[in-house]
Amino acid sequence: MTAVIEVDGFRFRYPGAGVESLRGVDLTVEQGDFVAVVGGNGSGKTTLCKAFNGLVPHYWSGRTEGSVTVSGVPTATSTVAELSTVVGYVYQDFSNQLVRPTVRDEVSFAAVNFGLPDHAARTQEALEMLQITHLADRFVWQLSGGQQHLVAIAAVMVLRPQVLVVDEPVAELDPGRAAQIYECLARLNASYGTTIVVIEHHTDLVARYARSVVLMADGAVVWHLPVAEAMARSAELDAHGVPAPQVVQVARAFERTGPVPLTPADAARWLADRGIEARPAAPTGPTGPAGGTARPVVARLDDVRHGYRGVDGRLETVLAGVDLDLHEGERVALVGSNGAGKSTMLRLLTGLRVPRAGTVTVEGVSTRDVSPSVMADRVCYLYQRPEEMFLTDSVRGDVALYPKGRDVPDADGLVDEVLALVDLQHLADRDGRTLSGGQQRRATLAVGLAMRPSLLLLDEPTSSLDIGSRDGVIAMLARLADHIRCVVVATHDMHLVAEWATRVIVLDHGDLVADTTPSRLFGDATLTNRVGLVPPQVAQLGRALGMDPPPLSVTELVARTGARPHAHASASGPHAGTEVPGGTHDA
Amino acid sequence: MARTTHDVLSVEWIKLELLRTAYATRGGLLATMDPRAVLAWYVLLALAPWFTHDATVLGLLFAFSVVMVVVSRVGPLVLGLFVVGLLTEGVYLAVAAWLFGGDVDTLMALAELTLKLGVVSLASMAAFVSLDPEKLSDALLALRAPTLVAFGVSYGYRMLPIFMEEFHTIVDGHRLRARPVPSRGLFAWRTVVNVGVVFVHAFYPMMLNTAKRTRTTVEALETRGFTVAAHDPRSRQVRLAHLRVTRRDVVVLSMTLAVVLASYGAGAVHPTSFR
Numbered sequence: 034m035t036a037v038i039e040v041d042g043f044r045f046r047y048p049g050a051g052v053e054s055l056r057g058v059d060l061t062v063e064q065g066d067f068v069a070v071v072g073g074n075g076s077g078k079t080t081l082c083k084a085f086n087g088l089v090p091h092y093w094s095g096r097t098e099g100s101v102t103v104s105g106v107p108t109a110t111s112t113v114a115e116l117s118t119v120v121g122y123v124y125q126d127f128s129n130q131l132v133r134p135t136v137r138d139e140v141s142f143a144a145v146n147f148g149l150p151d152h153a154a155r156t157q158e159a160l161e162m163l164q165i166t167h168l169a170d171r172f173v174w175q176l177s178g179g180q181q182h183l184v185a186i187a188a189v190m191v192l193r194p195q196v197l198v199v200d201e202p203v204a205e206l207d208p209g210r211a212a213q214i215y216e217c218l219a220r221l222n223a224s225y226g227t228t229i230v231v232i233e234h235h236t237d238l239v240a241r242y243a244r245s246v247v248l249m250a251d252g253a254v255v256w257h258l259p260v261a262e263a264m265a266r267s268a269e270l271d272a273h274g275v276p277a278p279q280v281v282q283v284a285r286a287f288e289r290t291g292p293v294p295l296t297p298a299d300a301a302r303w304l305a306d307r308g309i310e311a312r313p314a315a316p317t318g319p320t321g322p323a324g325g326t327a328r329p330v331v332a333r334l335d336d337v338r339h340g341y342r343g344v345d346g347r348l349e350t351v352l353a354g355v356d357l358d359l360h361e362g363e364r365v366a367l368v369g370s371n372g373a374g375k376s377t378m379l380r381l382l383t384g385l386r387v388p389r390a391g392t393v394t395v396e397g398v399s400t401r402d403v404s405p406s407v408m409a410d411r412v413c414y415l416y417q418r419p420e421e422m423f424l425t426d427s428v429r430g431d432v433a434l435y436p437k438g439r440d441v442p443d444a445d446g447l448v449d450e451v452l453a454l455v456d457l458q459h460l461a462d463r464d465g466r467t468l469s470g471g472q473q474r475r476a477t478l479a480v481g482l483a484m485r486p487s488l489l490l491l492d493e494p495t496s497s498l499d500i501g502s503r504d505g506v507i508a509m510l511a512r513l514a515d516h517i518r519c520v521v522v523a524t525h526d527m528h529l530v531a532e533w534a535t536r537v538i539v540l541d542h543g544d545l546v547a548d549t550t551p552s553r554l555f556g557d558a559t560l561t562n563r564v565g566l567v568p569p570q571v572a573q574l575g576r577a578l579g580m581d582p583p584p585l586s587v588t589e590l591v592a593r594t595g596a597r598p599h600a601h602a603s604a605s606g607p608h609a610g611t612e613v614p615g616g617t618h619d620a
Numbered sequence: 621m622a623r624t625t626h627d628v629l630s631v632e633w634i635k636l637e638l639l640r641t642a643y644a645t646r647g648g649l650l651a652t653m654d655p656r657a658v659l660a661w662y663v664l665l666a667l668a669p670w671f672t673h674d675a676t677v678l679g680l681l682f683a684f685s686v687v688m689v690v691v692s693r694v695g696p697l698v699l700g701l702f703v704v705g706l707l708t709e710g711v712y713l714a715v716a717a718w719l720f721g722g723d724v725d726t727l728m729a730l731a732e733l734t735l736k737l738g739v740v741s742l743a744s745m746a747a748f749v750s751l752d753p754e755k756l757s758d759a760l761l762a763l764r765a766p767t768l769v770a771f772g773v774s775y776g777y778r779m780l781p782i783f784m785e786e787f788h789t790i791v792d793g794h795r796l797r798a799r800p801v802p803s804r805g806l807f808a809w810r811t812v813v814n815v816g817v818v819f820v821h822a823f824y825p826m827m828l829n830t831a832k833r834t835r836t837t838v839e840a841l842e843t844r845g846f847t848v849a850a851h852d853p854r855s856r857q858v859r860l861a862h863l864r865v866t867r868r869d870v871v872v873l874s875m876t877l878a879v880v881l882a883s884y885g886a887g888a889v890h891p892t893s894f895r
Contacts, residue, residue: 092842117843129836134643134753134778146845148854172643174781188844342627344639385792387623401622409796420829421789424797424821438799466828484797 037195037228038062038085038120042099045080045089054080056252057099064195067222067229069239069260072249073274074469074499078232079125081249082198085230086120087113104195117143121189125200125232125497128178130185136160136176137169140187147192159191162225163217175344177371179210183217190221196228197221203235204497207370207525209565211235215242234499237278237570240264240295248273265293274501279570282587286598297573304578309596311578328360331519332382332412332488337391339377351377352388353543359488359519364510366534366551367523370565373540375523376417379490382521384408395488409435413486417493419473423465428457428476431465435484447483455479455509471502478509487518495526507533531555531569531585539564552582628696635784637697642777643752648693649872650750655759657869661876662747668880669736675894677887678735684879685742692746702741709734728894753777762860767850783826790825794818 040060046053055077062068070078083089087108090097101108104119124130133139140159144152160166163183168176176184182202189197199218203211219242221227233239239246239260246263248255250273256263263270267277267285277285277293280300284293287309294300304310334357340350351374359365367375380386381393384400393400395411416422425431432451436444452458455475460468465476474494481489494510495503503526510533513520524530530537530551537554539547541564547554554560555572568576568583571590575583584590591598627633644651650658665688669681689699713734717726751759757774761767798821801814841847849855 086843088839088843092839113842114845114848117845122840122843124836124840126833126836129833130840132775132778132837132841134774138754143844145859146849146852146855148849148852148856148858150858152858173778339625342632342636344636344643344645383796385796387625389625401624404800405792406795406800414796416789416793420825420832421786422793424790424793424825426824435797438797464828466832480797 035064036061037064037104039102040081040084040099041102043081043084043101044096044098045084046096047080047093048095050095054252055084058084058252058254060247060254060257062196062228062230065222065226065228067219067242067244068231068247068257069243069245070230070232070247070249071234071236071239071270071273071275072255073501076249076273077252078249079200080252082122082200082230082232084108085116085196085198086122087111087116088122114147117194118147118192119194120196120198121186121192121194123182123185123189123197123199123202125204127182127185131173131181131188134172135169136165136171136173136184139173139184140169140191142188142191144191152191155191155193159187162190162221163187179206179213179371182206182214186217190227194227196230198230198232200232201497202231202233203238205493207565208527208567209370211238212567218242234275236264236270236275236281240278240281248275261292261295264295265291267293274499276500279587280574283571283574283590286587286591287596289599297570297577300570300574301577304574304594307596309594311575311580312593312595328362330358331361332359332393332395333357334378334381335392335394337378337381337388337393339381339386339388339390350543352381354391355540355543355545357538357545357548359521361518362514363519364514364533364535365519365521366530366537367521367540368525368527368530368537368554368564368566369540371525373564374543375540376492378540379414379492379521379523382488382490383412383414385414409484409486410439411486412488412490413481413484414490415477415481415492415494417496419477420466422477422480426464427462428452428465428468428479429461431476432461432479432483435480447485451479451482454482454512469502470498471505474498474502474506475509478506478513482513482516485516489513489517489520491520491522493524493526494522495524495529503529527555527567527569527572531572539566550582552585555585556582631788634697635788637695638784639781640695641698641749642780644750644755646693646695646749648750649691650688650746651692651752653750653869653872654863654865655751655755656762656863657865657873658747658751658755659759659763661873662743664873664876664880665743666740668883669739672884672887673732673894674887675732675735675892676890677883678732678739679892680883680886681739681880682735682742684876684883685739685746688746689742692750694745694749698745698749702745706734706738732894758860758863761856762863767856771846783830786829787822787826790822791818794821 038061040058043055043058044053045055058081070082072078080089083093084101085103091113103116108116131139133142137156141152141156144155149155160169163186165180165183165187168180168184173181173184186199202214202218206214215238218229218231222229231243243260245257245259247257248263248270255273264277264281267281270277280297281293283300284303287307294303334355337352337355339352340348343349355378367378369375381388381400382395384403384405387401395408398411400408423431424434429448429452433444433448436447441447452461455478457472457475457479460472465473468476495506498506507529510520522529534551537549537551538545539554539560546564547560555568556576558576561568571587572583572585575590580593584593640646650661665685669678672678713727713730717730753774757770760773761770798818801810804811
């Protein structure tokens with residue numbers, strides 16, 4: 034094996050920054066490796082990867098020390114353009130990287146810019162590599178998020194780089210499509226020998242696809258190890274804000290050292306080898322019917338049909354006759370693949386759109402009879418992208434917009450109270466756009482709370498968040514129960530579903546295909562396969578062990594095996610999902 | 621009145637119509653031509669009305685432009701705006717002429733100008749509805765416009781749908797969260813003022829969100845050789861290699877030239893004065 038990237042004592046400080054973002058990085062990436070870079074927020078992962086293709090220090094001209102050598106050429110004496118034929122970079126916000134109108138034009142862009150005479154053949158090759166030839170003549174804005182991501186990768190692969198760096202590939206994708214992206218990266222790695230570097234905080238994907246793992250902390254590499262060894266150091270990972278995969282946590286609950294399984298199938302064998310199996314009776318887990326029908330109804334959808342006209346004038350059906358009652362006290366998760374109709378259902382509940390047929394009523398008021406601004410007294414909708422909710426120049430201004438506009442008595446008091454609840458008083462005067470991802474979500478939650486709605490709707494509240502911020506948002510959601518009659522979350526995040534929801538509505542191509550509980554959803558393999566949902570690893574493992582309904586957290590799984598975990602079970606760490614919302618404590 | 625979903629004359633419809641217009645999704649005669657030929661066609665027809673004061677010539681040119689608009693499949697939104705514009709201008713001219721003591725002569729002189737502008741507008745519609753962003757940007761590049769201008773045009777088109785969505789979202793946010801309009805007032809003037817205020821307020825978040833988005837875009841452009849292309853003649857060559865003037869282009873251009881000349885000929889034989 035030869036090294037394709039060598040980093041030697043590299044230090045870097047952004048212009049004007051007080052501290053160094055990279056402080057003495059030593060790292061060697063071998064040709065053909067599949068490397069996952071993990072680490073908490075601000076550990077320097079992205080900056081390091083930008084040093085690979087010369088954006089650091091050529092584009093971001095800060096103070097540097099040490100050297101980065103790519104394919105034998107020191108980046109200091111090269112240019113970004115030269116380096117980009119060796120190292121391709123796909124951004125986390127990949128949709129902003131797409132600059133041309135059609136897919137073919139986008140993919141050929143770099144090859145044409147470099148004036149390569151074989152650009153057409155290369156474009157075709159890149160489209161085939163990513164298996165998106167059928168999309169070639171589509172406009173970029175017609176594509177789904179997952180398709181856009183594949184296009185962004187193809188647009189980089191057209192230069193035939195030796196190394197492909199992908200920053201958080203699956204942040205906004207449903208679990209089914211996330212696996213597709215990774216399968217695709219694995220194929221590039223296996224068939225074309227492309228070295229893959231991903232920045233990733235989903236360690237379950239790291240364990241399954243990566244060959245080596247780089248742990249970063251405070252701008253330096255803590256270690257670079259083969260994936261099995263890296264995952265075995267679950268305590269270290271946890272200490273750096275990177276919780277190990279749930280199957281590793283399960284293994285660590287029984288053995289504090291030694292090898293760990295990397296996938297649920299591995300884990301089932303691992304447990305079997307040690308004679309650990311499920312206890313015959315399933316003692317815990319919610320088994321009652323979904324949602325108490327006796328509770329008062331907050332919102333009702335009655336045979337709702339809706340669709341949008343496309344550019345070609347055809348009517349695309351998004352919801353094909355949905356009947357649904359949402360009751361007081363429910364925590365509803367709305368799941369289904371991208372384009373299943375989740376966001377449309379939320380929008381119909383706000384009254385911003387009225388359905389083509391059927392009625393939507395919230396607290397007895399039909400959205401057809403009143404304007405959305407009147408409906409806003411009852412319903413609040415929090416967008417997927419927080420910046421779209423920041424209408425003023427401060428968090429406080431955004432939170433106050435509704436109570437002041439509606440002359441709510443003691444609006445200032447309410448705003449202060451809400452800001453305290455989401456723990457943002459100290460940032461209240463900043464523009465929401467300048468906050469971190471987790472803070473932005475909490476700020477939008479504050480906007481919602483200040484509206485004091487009966488029905489709160491959230492679109493993907495945990496997407497693009499690292500695990501720590503995500504847990505913060507889930508904890509915040511759990512605390513809303515006292516303030517809001519019913520909360521509906523549209524989400525791809527199955528951990529959020531497992532840890533928070535009491536009721537799950539599954540949409541598939543505009544049809545409501547299941548109305549169930551998290552554990553029953555994850556126990557139904559036919560259903561999850563059909564709608565492309567990937568249950569959390571503990572649920573998969575539980576299913577493999579014959580637990581029905583499957584467990585929703587590591588602690589629950591361990592408790593439901595016959596074996597005794599060791600005395601200081603590490604599974605009860607901060608991210609292990611110790612609380613199981615269920616039928617018993619949530620009524 | 622109960623609210624329902626409308627397929628035409630709604631905000632969604634306007635958004636779709638803008639996209640159809642910008643991306644030339646309807647096809648049509650000019651859309652199948654080489655973009656340089658389309659620009660040449662446009663220049664020819666847009667200049668033609670300015671060398672005469674004769675009503676016969678202008679009438680014929682106007683009729684020809686209408687035919688071209690039809691074969692170019694211009695959408696109802698753009699066409700509707702044009703007709704409304706033309707009608708209101710007619711009314712406005714009549715009122716202005718009457719108020720300032722003008723007579724039919726004044727009106728006719730102004731009608732001549734309106735007719736000329738009408739020909740140019742119709743030609744613009746036909747041409748630009750038929751040019752999708754890549755074609756327009758390639759044509760500009762072929763005509764030696766700076767790389768940045770050519771790219772800017774195509775990038776602007778690329779961002780159009782995103783801006784429209786984001787603007788709509790922000791305006792919706794204001795509708796839901798800001799102070800509602802208490803009553804519509806005479807001729808709904810309060811609603812009109814409110815819409816104006818919301819549009820101004822929407823500017824701030826739009827600007828900042830765009831600035832944030834562009835950071836990635838600019839870096840990505842750098843890694844994909846955009847600045848290299850600006851100085852590299854090979855890149856220009858490769859990009860424009862696909863442009864070909866075909867027989868169809870030549871036929872359409874010569875036919876248009878023939879129509880223009882014939883109109884002037886007819887004007888010489890049967891002159892009709894505006895006065």
